[in-house]
Amino acid sequence: MRQGALALAGVGVVLGLAVPVLAQGNGLAMLGTLAKGEWTIRQRGGAAERKVCVKSGAELIQLMHRESGCSQFVVEDGAARVTVQYTCPGNGYGRTSIRRETPALVQLESQGIQGGMPFELTGEARRTGTC
Numbered sequence: 001m002r003q004g005a006l007a008l009a010g011v012g013v014v015l016g017l018a019v020p021v022l023a024q025g026n027g028l029a030m031l032g033t034l035a036k037g038e039w040t041i042r043q044r045g046g047a048a049e050r051k052v053c054v055k056s057g058a059e060l061i062q063l064m065h066r067e068s069g070c071s072q073f074v075v076e077d078g079a080a081r082v083t084v085q086y087t088c089p090g091n092g093y094g095r096t097s098i099r100r101e102t103p104a105l106v107q108l109e110s111q112g113i114q115g116g117m118p119f120e121l122t123g124e125a126r127r128t129g130t131c
Contacts, residue, residue: 027077028084031057035104038131043123053131060106060125061096062086064114091115103127 034057041050041063052059062070065088076083076097083097094112101107104127111120 027074028058028082029077030079030082030100031060031098033057033100033103034060034106035127037127038129039125040128041108041123041125043121045122047121047123051128051131052125054127057098060098060108062088062094063096063108063110063121064094064112064119065091067091094119 034054036054039052039054039060041052043050050063052063054060061072061084065086067088070086070088072084072086074082075085075095081097081099083095085093085095087093092113092115094110094114096108096110099107106125107123108125109122111118113119
């Protein structure tokens with residue numbers, strides 16, 4: 001009886017580890033549906049506008065951590081919304097959700113730690129030209 005319970009618990013652990021791997025697929029197809037070009041990010045709360053050149057849509061994930069070499073974990077990969085958690089060794093981490101309204105308009109929410117300080121970004125990004 002005890003061995004059966006241990007085996008069942010072991011199966012549960014293996015399945016529990018498999019779920020994050022499945023969620024971490026190479027998806028994010030929604031980002032590929034966004035219009036390419038220059039996007040303007042307008043943050044709520046009066047922060048200055050920012051411009052980003054969008055080539056794949058992935059540029060909107062790490063707005064506060066522009067460096068490469070960050071590891072990413074896909075939390076949500078839907079047709080209209082993606083959420084990615086990322087870690088940048090030596091510079092913090094973040095979690096970004098992008099909700100697509102149209103191919104040229106998304107809503108952004110991002111928060112985390114950058115350079116030892118907390119950040120929170122809430123706003124919208126809209127395609128405003130070419131780059």
